[in-house]
Amino acid sequence: MMPQTALFTTLLVASLAFFCWSVYRRFSLVCFGQPEERLDHPGRRLQEMLLYAFGQLRVVKKPFGLNHFVIFWSFLILAIANGEFLLNGVFPSASLAVLPQGLHHALLLLFDLVSLLTLIAIALSFGRRLIVKPPYLDSLYVKGRSPEAFVILSFIALLMLAYFGMHGAQIAQGKEAASAAMPVSSFVGSFLSPYPGLLGTVEVVSWWLHALVLLAFICFLPHSKHMHILTAIPNCYLGSLDWPATQPREKFEKGAEYGAGSVERFTWKDLFDSFSCTECGRCQAACPAASTGKALNPRQIVHAIKTNLLENSLALREGRKGTLPLIGNEGEGTNTEEAIWDCTTCGACMEACPVLIEQMPKIVKMRRHLVQDESRFPEELLNLFENMEQRSNPWGIAPSERSKWVSTLEVKPFVAGETEYLLYVGCAGSFDSRAKQVTVALASVLNAAGVSYGILGKEEKCCGDSLRRLGNEYVFEKMALENVELFREKGVTKVITLCPHCLTTLKNDYRQYGLELEVLHQSQLIAELLASGRIKLDGSEKSLGKITYHDPCYLGRHNGVFDAPRGVIQAATGSAPQEMERNGRNSFCCGAGGGRMWMEEFTGERVNHARVAEALEGSPDTICVACPYCMTMIEDGLKDKGAGQVRVKDVVEVVAEGLLHRKA
Amino acid sequence: MLVVVCVKQVPDTTQVQIDPVTNTLIREGVPFIVNPYDTHAVEEGLRFKDRFGFNVVAISMGPPNAEATLRKALALGVDRAVLLSDRVFGGADTLATSKVLAAAIEKLGEEEEVGVVICGKQTIDGDTAQVGPGIATRLKLAQLTLVDRVDELEPAAKKIKVSRKLEGRHEHVEAPLPVLLTVVRELNRPRYPTVAMRLDSADAKVELWDNSVLGLDVNTIGLKGSPTWVSRIFSPERAKGEMLGDGARDPDGAAQLLIDKMMEKDLLAL
Numbered sequence: 001m002m003p004q005t006a007l008f009t010t011l012l013v014a015s016l017a018f019f020c021w022s023v024y025r026r027f028s029l030v031c032f033g034q035p036e037e038r039l040d041h042p043g044r045r046l047q048e049m050l051l052y053a054f055g056q057l058r059v060v061k062k063p064f065g066l067n068h069f070v071i072f073w074s075f076l077i078l079a080i081a082n083g084e085f086l087l088n089g090v091f092p093s094a095s096l097a098v099l100p101q102g103l104h105h106a107l108l109l110l111f112d113l114v115s116l117l118t119l120i121a122i123a124l125s126f127g128r129r130l131i132v133k134p135p136y137l138d139s140l141y142v143k144g145r146s147p148e149a150f151v152i153l154s155f156i157a158l159l160m161l162a163y164f165g166m167h168g169a170q171i172a173q174g175k176e177a178a179s180a181a182m183p184v185s186s187f188v189g190s191f192l193s194p195y196p197g198l199l200g201t202v203e204v205v206s207w208w209l210h211a212l213v214l215l216a217f218i219c220f221l222p223h224s225k226h227m228h229i230l231t232a233i234p235n236c237y238l239g240s241l242d243w244p245a246t247q248p249r250e251k252f253e254k255g256a257e258y259g260a261g262s263v264e265r266f267t268w269k270d271l272f273d274s275f276s277c278t279e280c281g282r283c284q285a286a287c288p289a290a291s292t293g294k295a296l297n298p299r300q301i302v303h304a305i306k307t308n309l310l311e312n313s314l315a316l317r318e319g320r321k322g323t324l325p326l327i328g329n330e331g332e333g334t335n336t337e338e339a340i341w342d343c344t345t346c347g348a349c350m351e352a353c354p355v356l357i358e359q360m361p362k363i364v365k366m367r368r369h370l371v372q373d374e375s376r377f378p379e380e381l382l383n384l385f386e387n388m389e390q391r392s393n394p395w396g397i398a399p400s401e402r403s404k405w406v407s408t409l410e411v412k413p414f415v416a417g418e419t420e421y422l423l424y425v426g427c428a429g430s431f432d433s434r435a436k437q438v439t440v441a442l443a444s445v446l447n448a449a450g451v452s453y454g455i456l457g458k459e460e461k462c463c464g465d466s467l468r469r470l471g472n473e474y475v476f477e478k479m480a481l482e483n484v485e486l487f488r489e490k491g492v493t494k495v496i497t498l499c500p501h502c503l504t505t506l507k508n509d510y511r512q513y514g515l516e517l518e519v520l521h522q523s524q525l526i527a528e529l530l531a532s533g534r535i536k537l538d539g540s541e542k543s544l545g546k547i548t549y550h551d552p553c554y555l556g557r558h559n560g561v562f563d564a565p566r567g568v569i570q571a572a573t574g575s576a577p578q579e580m581e582r583n584g585r586n587s588f589c590c591g592a593g594g595g596r597m598w599m600e601e602f603t604g605e606r607v608n609h610a611r612v613a614e615a616l617e618g619s620p621d622t623i624c625v626a627c628p629y630c631m632t633m634i635e636d637g638l639k640d641k642g643a644g645q646v647r648v649k650d651v652v653e654v655v656a657e658g659l660l661h662r663k664a
Numbered sequence: 665m666l667v668v669v670c671v672k673q674v675p676d677t678t679q680v681q682i683d684p685v686t687n688t689l690i691r692e693g694v695p696f697i698v699n700p701y702d703t704h705a706v707e708e709g710l711r712f713k714d715r716f717g718f719n720v721v722a723i724s725m726g727p728p729n730a731e732a733t734l735r736k737a738l739a740l741g742v743d744r745a746v747l748l749s750d751r752v753f754g755g756a757d758t759l760a761t762s763k764v765l766a767a768a769i770e771k772l773g774e775e776e777e778v779g780v781v782i783c784g785k786q787t788i789d790g791d792t793a794q795v796g797p798g799i800a801t802r803l804k805l806a807q808l809t810l811v812d813r814v815d816e817l818e819p820a821a822k823k824i825k826v827s828r829k830l831e832g833r834h835e836h837v838e839a840p841l842p843v844l845l846t847v848v849r850e851l852n853r854p855r856y857p858t859v860a861m862r863l864d865s866a867d868a869k870v871e872l873w874d875n876s877v878l879g880l881d882v883n884t885i886g887l888k889g890s891p892t893w894v895s896r897i898f899s900p901e902r903a904k905g906e907m908l909g910d911g912a913r914d915p916d917g918a919a920q921l922l923i924d925k926m927m928e929k930d931l932l933a934l
Binding site: 252253254255256258371372373374375377379382385390391398400474 | 676681695697853854855856857858859860862863864
């Protein structure tokens with residue numbers, strides 16, 4: 001064995017051993033998490049993995065993501081070259097030259113070009129981090145980690161330079177038979193050939209540089225955010241197949257703990273998520289709380305879970321509870337209560353994450369712990385919790401007033417067999433004076449279309465949405481069970497909801513209690529009625545002027561309803577509503593989701609102000625919504641901004657006016 | 665030292681309507697709640713427990729289903745709950761009620777010295793605010809009503825200093841223990857039960873005391889011992905409004921009409 005081979009073999013074995021040990025230590029920590037089923041439906045999971053990991057679908061949504069796409073695929077292709085390099089270092093006779101010559105030369109050409117592309121991509125990355133500096137790359141704790149990114153970028157750059165140095169020197173010495181297949185290396189070689197005395201040294205130095213950087217990279221990888229090279233692909237495979245607009249049920253029994261009050265209370269997938277985060281900051285840029293100066297930063301939530309797990313690893317391995325609290329005063333590895341309560345559960349973070357990390361459910365788990373184990377929550381919520389439990393509505397209004405909106409309208413009670421749909425009005429539609437107008441509009445549209453529907457009237461109860469998102473699962477479960485029983489008793493199978501929060505709760509949450517309902521948001525039903533010709537609009541409704549549509553998070557992102565409300569507006573007014581910069585899947589929350597409707601907003605800019613400002617950029621005459629919470633937030637925002645002349649209308653009100661207009 | 669908190673189960677009065685024929689409350693389908701002022705009384709008792717380690721007992725006089733109210737107190741952390749329930753206690757006015765409650769407190773005092781009795785300012789169904797003072801009178805305790813802050817409690821020196829919330833002013837007073845407090849909402853912010861406490865309270869024991877335990881003369885309690893009778897109950901009638909003027913066609917005229925009317929009623933002066 002050559003001394004060079006012996007030295008390299010020793011270093012390689014040591015590096016691989018260190019790498020395996022590091023990876024094992026990290027992955028074994030994931031096993032401290034709670035069980036969760038994430039291996040079902042392998043076919044669908046494979047598809048997700050191909051799409052999001054190998055297709056980089058989310059990565060390329062931002063223009064600069066293309067750069068990552070190049071690096072990712074180069075990395076995969078060069079893995080073959082690097083494999084050959086390592087093998088060749090140990091067994092000097094091992095080479096890809098054993099392949100058929102055509103294939104071998106094709107590979108060499110590919111390696112050569114891809115290495116050049118990578119070098120360019122790395123230069124662009126340096127430029128982005130040093131010159132452009134997008135604000136979302138920084139956050140309180142993650143900022144300190146920037147050097148890590150530079151180390152990795154330098155490693156990759158050095159690898160590429162060493163690759164060209166090594167092959168250029170070989171070509172210049174006439175050692176490379178396939179030089180024709182390596183244009184970039186040949187180009188480098190042409191620069192080296194005037195110095196024949198140096199060629200041997202350049203070759204050896206480049207070879208060792210390549211070897212040492214590669215081994216250093218292997219050792220560094222599991223201890224850096226570049227761990228994602230190992231975890232991102234499996235994380236896409238393990239992602240939630242159902243969009244997590246809902247939370248898992250909890251088992252209420254004596255002696256149990258609820259939610260996540262310490263890091264090992266998260267599921268293994270939550271912990272795996274934390275090792276998959278690349279700290280790219282896209283969740284942070286999309287988050288309504290983070291972008292309005294609140295304490296919450298979804299990236300930091302995930303980062304804190306990882307740090308906490310690592311800090312507490314010794315204790316966990318010894319079977320003790322960790323000493324660094326998961327929830328507490330500000331500090332790396334700990335989440336503040338303020339941050340936990342800032343979340344609107346809008347899901348923008350999850351929509352933005354390129355590797356399908358689920359940030360929002362982790363926040364709800366911590367809320368569950370705070371509410372149910374500690375009884376700690378913002379003061380304003382005490383009233384909400386009591387009102388929900390006692391009067392089954394957030395305002396604490398007497399349930400006997402639930403059907404007051406009916407007044408002189410013709411609305412029947414729901415009777416199975418006689419009425420097709422249950423119109424589930426919901427609390428806002430029953431008690432909020434502005435939302436009641438929307439309910440009346442909806443009833444008049446349904447009546448005009450001759451839809452067979454009925455209501456539960458005073459028997460209707462709150463769906464419990466806010467409670468679930470706020471982590472008060474115990475009371476939510478009580479209300480859910482009551483509702484499920486009521487729906488079964490009444491024989492309800494098809495439901496129309498006024499509010500997207502009722503929609504998601506009845507459709508996605510109650511399924512966990514064995515109740516499968518066909519639930520339609522009013523905008524979906526109206527779109528169906530238009531399609532089937534049961535209501536006719538002639539596009540002549542012009543009184544609302546220029547309309548901008550705001551996607552409610554729980555209708556759009558969480559339930560995938562984007563086209564129905566837009567189509568309905570178009571049918572009534574003759575033109576598609578104008579869009580805000582952030583719309584559809586990337587819509588920006590009004591600030592009321594996740595129970596934030598019932599809480600004060602003390603820090604930073606108000607979320608609804610930010611959204612209204614965005615809407616006003618298009619100088620609309622009317623902002624159209626499809627959710628009573630959005631209605632309140634946008635109306636309030638407009639008043640605060642002194643833009644009271646802009647009206648806010650629910651989609652169904654546009655239809656109602658369209659119908660009136662058509663008749664006249 | 666023992667803290668006794670008196671609680672009452674009341675109908676959710678926002679949901680109570682009056683039967684126009686019989687002039688009685690329609691209680692059917694109306695949920696019962698813990699009298700809101702009493703939740704603050706329970707909280708203050710629990711704060712004494714947290715600070716001084718006192719035992720806290722919640723007592724309530726009412727029908728058997730009033731147990732739910734006591735269970736809520738148990739879920740919040742009171743040590744013991746006693747339901748005073750007997751047919752002969754039924755139909756009681758404030759005098760008879762305070763007799764039964766006072767007797768129960770006396771009985772509890774035989775086991776451990778009672779330091780503080782806490783009641784809500786009043787109940788939202790009767791609105792008399794007489795039961796707390798009635799108990800104090802019967803037990804010959806100092807009574808501090810309308811307490812909105814406890815400034816000091818010195819168990820060793822057996823004294824308490826509180827602030828009383830009166831109309832337009834606060835009164836700072838001191839009294840020796842044992843004492844009876846009636847409390848207002850401003851006193852504290854009630855705690856919210858944890859799930860563990862809710863589950864534990866579900867099978868905690870609520871003691872049931874009937875008159876065989878208290879041994880009171882049946883002529884002094886319940887309906888027989890109540891000198892007050894409710895002869896009639898009704899909602900005040902409110903005259904319906906009328907539409908004047910035509911704001912849509914003649915807004916100026918309608919505004920003038922409004923101003924005239926307001927001046928006529930002395931609501932507006934020029």
